[in-house]
Amino acid sequence: xxxxxxxxxxxxxxxxxxxxxxxxxxxxxxxxxxxxxxxxxxxxxxxxxxxxxxxxxxxxxxxxxxxxxxxxxxxxxxxxxxxxxxxxxxxxxxxxxxxxxxxxxxxxxxxxxxxxxxxxxxxxxxxxxxxxxxxxxxxxxxxxxxxxxxxxxxxxxxxxxxxxxxxxxxxxxxxxxxxxxxxxxxxxxxxxxxxxxxxxxxxxxxxxxxxxxxxxxxxxxxxxxxxxxxxxxxxxxxxxxxxxxxxxxxxxxxxxxxxxxxxxxxxxxxxxxxxxxxxxxxxxxxxx
DNA sequence: ATCCAGGGCGGGT
DNA sequence: ACCCGCCCTGGA
Numbered sequence: 001x002x003x004x005x006x007x008x009x010x011x012x013x014x015x016x017x018x019x020x021x022x023x024x025x026x027x028x029x030x031x032x033x034x035x036x037x038x039x040x041x042x043x044x045x046x047x048x049x050x051x052x053x054x055x056x057x058x059x060x061x062x063x064x065x066x067x068x069x070x071x072x073x074x075x076x077x078x079x080x081x082x083x084x085x086x087x088x089x090x091x092x093x094x095x096x097x098x099x100x101x102x103x104x105x106x107x108x109x110x111x112x113x114x115x116x117x118x119x120x121x122x123x124x125x126x127x128x129x130x131x132x133x134x135x136x137x138x139x140x141x142x143x144x145x146x147x148x149x150x151x152x153x154x155x156x157x158x159x160x161x162x163x164x165x166x167x168x169x170x171x172x173x174x175x176x177x178x179x180x181x182x183x184x185x186x187x188x189x190x191x192x193x194x195x196x197x198x199x200x201x202x203x204x205x206x207x208x209x210x211x212x213x214x215x216x217x218x219x220x221x222x223x224x225x226x227x228x229x230x231x232x233x234x235x236x237x238x239x240x241x242x243x244x245x246x247x248x249x250x251x252x253x254x255x256x257x258x259x260x261x262x263x264x265x266x267x268x269x270x271x272x273x274x275x276x277x278x279x280x281x282x283x284x285x286x287x288x
Numbered sequence: 289a290t291c292c293a294g295g296g297c298g299g300g301t
Numbered sequence: 302a303c304c305c306g307c308c309c310t311g312g313a
Contacts, residue, residue: 121296
């Protein structure tokens with residue numbers, strides 16, 4: 001593969017820091033010059049933004065322009081989404097101002113499923129470490145500017161991996177979940193191709209919930225952050241619970257607020273855009 | 289040292 | 302339906 005370069009000027013809603021640090025992905029790392037490098041699919045890419053020029057540089061399996069347009073969701077009008085959400089209340093307005101450069105990536109479904117199974121009751125540095133080790137051991141090597149990168153392993157590449165091998169990689173109690181889910185997908189008990197064609201979010205969600213290690217929160221993350229791209233979901237983790245309680249529910253003990261209550265409120269307030277609203281609120285509450 | 293971090297599961301009521 | 306304890310690991 002040969003290096004490709006692609007530049008864009010004056011793109012709306014595109015701040016690398018917001019995109020890569022808002023919690024949707026685990027394989028992008030900041031470089032010394034402030035740019036970000038990551039692996040997705042069979043690509044290694046560096047993204048650098050200087051003033052209003054964004055430069056994409058790296059190894060791409062296919063045409064870099066198409067690859068970038070798809071992965072970074074460039075065809076979607078985020079300006080319109082932000083205007084709609086900003087009208088809801090001052091909280092949304094403020095969180096959007098903070099995370100105005102966020103775009104929701106179109107990440108590979110399989111990779112997103114496995115990544116978020118690993119995320120369960122875990123912290124980000126450790127999640128990233130596990131995913132890197134998994135890729136290094138079972139993925140394919142890519143060489144770029146004298147550095148080695150590794151693709152995320154396919155289901156086929158994990159076919160013969162034992163539970164113990166996962167445990168040795170540091171997955172902890174998630175080992176069996178990874179093992180079982182990989183097996184289910186290889187046996188096509190869940191067909192990922194077909195999943196892209198189902199229309200109803202609830203239907204797809206129920207299918208995801210049959211996978212080992214996929215509960216409500218993980219399912220919603222998969223629906224929102226993968227190329228399934230559903231915005232009518234609302235992943236509820238400790239940060240979202242915190243921010244929703246602080247802003248709207250105001251219970252003295254946030255741990256007593258039920259998920260159901262939060263989910264209902266989110267749907268009422270944000271409607272079809274609740275997923276993106278979640279991202280702005282999450283990022284704002286976590287970072288600001 | 290104890291706790292917690294982007295939950296899920298299984299077994300109680 | 303809700304509730305609870307437990308599940309690895311490693312950094313604060």
